Structure formats: C-alpha cells, structure tokens
Amino acid sequence: MGLATVPAAATETNTDSDVMSLDAHIAAQEMVFLQRQPASAALVERARRSLAGGATSNWQIAQPQAVWLSHGSGSKIYDVDGKEYVDLHGGYGVSLVGHAHPALVKAVSDRVARGTHFAQPTGDAIVVAEELARRFGLPLWRFGNSGTEATMDAVHLMRAATGRDLIIKVEGCYHGHHDSVEVSILPELEDAGPAERPVGVAGNTGIPQSFIDLVVVVGFNDADAVARVLAEHPGRVAGMIVEPVMMNAGIIPPEPGYLEAVRDLLHGDGALLAFDEVKTGLTVSPGGATAAYGVTPDIICLAKAMGGGLPVAAIGGTAELMGLIADGTYEQVGTFNGNPLSMAAARATLLEALTPEAYARIEALRIRMHERVTRVLRDNDLPWSVVTSGAKGCISFLDRPVRNFRDFADVDERLGHLHWLVQHNGGVFLPPWGKVEQWLLSVQHDEDDVDRFVANVETFATLVKG
Numbered sequence: 001m002g003l004a005t006v007p008a009a010a011t012e013t014n015t016d017s018d019v020m021s022l023d024a025h026i027a028a029q030e031m032v033f034l035q036r037q038p039a040s041a042a043l044v045e046r047a048r049r050s051l052a053g054g055a056t057s058n059w060q061i062a063q064p065q066a067v068w069l070s071h072g073s074g075s076k077i078y079d080v081d082g083k084e085y086v087d088l089h090g091g092y093g094v095s096l097v098g099h100a101h102p103a104l105v106k107a108v109s110d111r112v113a114r115g116t117h118f119a120q121p122t123g124d125a126i127v128v129a130e131e132l133a134r135r136f137g138l139p140l141w142r143f144g145n146s147g148t149e150a151t152m153d154a155v156h157l158m159r160a161a162t163g164r165d166l167i168i169k170v171e172g173c174y175h176g177h178h179d180s181v182e183v184s185i186l187p188e189l190e191d192a193g194p195a196e197r198p199v200g201v202a203g204n205t206g207i208p209q210s211f212i213d214l215v216v217v218v219g220f221n222d223a224d225a226v227a228r229v230l231a232e233h234p235g236r237v238a239g240m241i242v243e244p245v246m247m248n249a250g251i252i253p254p255e256p257g258y259l260e261a262v263r264d265l266l267h268g269d270g271a272l273l274a275f276d277e278v279k280t281g282l283t284v285s286p287g288g289a290t291a292a293y294g295v296t297p298d299i300i301c302l303a304k305a306m307g308g309g310l311p312v313a314a315i316g317g318t319a320e321l322m323g324l325i326a327d328g329t330y331e332q333v334g335t336f337n338g339n340p341l342s343m344a345a346a347r348a349t350l351l352e353a354l355t356p357e358a359y360a361r362i363e364a365l366r367i368r369m370h371e372r373v374t375r376v377l378r379d380n381d382l383p384w385s386v387v388t389s390g391a392k393g394c395i396s397f398l399d400r401p402v403r404n405f406r407d408f409a410d411v412d413e414r415l416g417h418l419h420w421l422v423q424h425n426g427g428v429f430l431p432p433w434g435k436v437e438q439w440l441l442s443v444q445h446d447e448d449d450v451d452r453f454v455a456n457v458e459t460f461a462t463l464v465k466g
C-alpha cells in the first residue's frame, strides 16, 4: 500500500486553520488518526482482557490509541490496517539497520537452525566484543539483554569498585527502570527544587525513598555542580552516570569541555564515570558519543541498536574495573547473557550492516533532513530549531538553545503531540510523546523517506502558524 491518504476531515481542518487553536488541531488530527486505525482499535479492545492496559509496555500506549503493527521491511513498517509508514520511530532508537536487513535475516536464520540457547558462550560473542573494543576504545566487555540491565551493572560496578554508595545523576536523563536511576527523569518543576541544586524526585511509583536518597541530582552541562557535590560528600560518591548526549529530553548536546571536566573531577575524587550510550552508541557515530566527543569514560552501556532488533545489551570497561567481574568480586550474570541468537544478530549488525559506507549514507540523509526541515521552519517564521546527531534528530520547539532539562521543560508538549499526529496521518511513524523523543534514520532509508517527513513538517508548520 502506498502513502496513506488523509481523509476529508483533515483537509477541512487545514482550511479553517487560521481560526483553530492548537487543541482544536490536535482534536481534529486525533479524529483522523482514529478513522485510519479500526483494526488497531479492535485489537486494543480485545487485548485489554489479557494484557494490562491493552499493550505490552506502558510506552506503547500512545494517544489517542496504540497502533498495532503487522510487519516491517527496509525503511517501512505496516500497521494491522494495512497502512504504510516511513519508520522514523525506529522502535525507540533500535532500528538503525532498518527492517529485515538481508544480513540480519541470514545471520538470525542460520543461528535459529543451529539452536538458540545454551547458557554457554558461542564464538560470535568474541567477535562482537572485539568489534566493540575497537569502536569504543575500552578493552573488556560483557553482555546483557536490555539497557536497564546495562546501566544497573554500571551502577553496581561503580559501587563495587569504590566501596561508596552515592551516585550522581543528571536531571532529565533516563537510564532504564531499576531503582537506582529512576530518579528525576521528567520531574514536575514544582517538585524539583532550584535548577542549580535539583531535588531528587521519584521517576516511578514503587521506588523506596532510601534509593532516592543515594542519588544526587545535577543539571546537564553543569560541571560546577559536580564539583560542588563531590566537595559536599567527600569520599562518598561512587560515580556519575550520564547520557553523553541527552536523548530523552529532545536532543541536548554536551557543551565543549563538559564531558572532560566531569571525568577529571570524578577521577580527582576517586570516583568513576559511566556513559549511558544506550541511545547514542552506534547512532551518533560508529563509536558512539565516546568516539564523537573524544572522551572515554570508565564504563560504557550499550543496548538498543546493537542487536539490530533483537534484545541485547553490553557494558564495556577498563581492564581494572572489568577485572572485578573477571575475579568474581562483582557477579555480572544472567541466564540470557551472550545468547547465541542475540550475538549472531549483533555480529551481523556491527560487521555487515553498520559499515563505513552505511554511516556515510546516514550522514548524507542527516544533512538533507537538517537543511530541509530548517528551511521549512524559516519559511514559516517559526522560531524553532533542528538538532541532529548522527542518525538521530529532533525539532526543538523553543526559540533558544536547550542546554539542560530546565530549558527543555518550557516546551509546550502539545506541539510535539500535534507534530506526531500530523506525521502519523501523513505516513511517517515517529515515537509517540513527540516532545521527548526524536527520529532515527536507518541504513535503509532514502531521500524519498526524508522528503515525506519534510512535507509533513510543512503541513504541521502551516497548521501551527494559522
């Protein structure tokens, strides 16, 4: 099926755009959205009887309704209503190789036929570890299954290595759903204290206050805050975990010198630095933000894109730190660690799909996306900007650069939602919660995919401008 057509209702809303508020545009686009999704609606209805909330993760429950998918191929995905989308959702930052990439299909098919689980290592694990060491510049690696597991191991390791309990975490960074990091993810500002001294706020229910008390929250791009925390808690900070480019609050790059400064401050205090590269790893550059910014931390956490769509994660570390795993001081374990199917997928992803040529192609598409969306914003006198980082990008719905979560909190979330709806109704699948998330290009996208996105931005801009 070709590009989904937008029913008459949407066209009518366009005509009236000069008198319509943002809320009215959202209501009109949600109506179009629902008209396009009857089969999804039926599945949601049925699913509610056996799946809590009618979905398999709370973050799959988009407004106005979860979209149920049938399959994906190349840069496209197809919903159960037969609608085609250019996939820029990328499964929350996973699908850097696109869908059904021939190298992945072959590697996984070959492996399935030879057995998929032994809880004993297979040769692919060495190849994957060697390639990660080459790309990220840290010598020793271990595997897990999700980003949450990777950051959990990183926090445990920092504590195990230092014998200290406190962790420094950046406000607005998301590191998965374990107790030590579910703090100040998207806090309400009235709960969050002053920007220069944020208060730790539980990021979920079920997190004991005693865990929150072990996390000291700082703003992004604020090395002085890290220095202050270290001075106020001498000899008590195990380490700091940070997304080196923030990617769960739009995209916020580190200011020049910030990553080096926090690394040096932490090391000066005998504390450690963990980069959560679950989103940035492989997408920002072949060696993630670590290679792109030239700052190597003590631990790197990877997941998402490295498995080409299969669940796999990794932690990499210095010989000294990973020595604690090697000698059994820290038990890094898991039944599915190094699962043969995941390792086969990771090997094909790294060595056959994410080639230098593939990165060059993504870079060309990044530039096209950046320039064309920027032009649409300028032509429509919209004061926003485009932020791109390798395969990732977003529109920042603010009239000034965003340097931390407090800046980001000023974004009107209705803009992100309306943009998401307009893209969706126009045949482009973005991550729901459009304010927070951003697009992911893949090695299988092409210029036409980018241009479909840009055309929808034009429609969106026209609606907002009124």
Ligand SMILES: Cc1ncc(COP(=O)(O)O)c(C=O)c1O
Residues within 6 Å of the ligand: 092, 145, 146, 147, 148, 149, 151, 174, 175, 176, 177, 243, 248, 276, 277, 278, 279, 303, 304
């Ligand atoms: C930066 C970052 N770290 C960790 C995670 C957790 O990964 P997972 O959902 O695989 O547990 C995420 C998930 O979005 C993430 O964006």
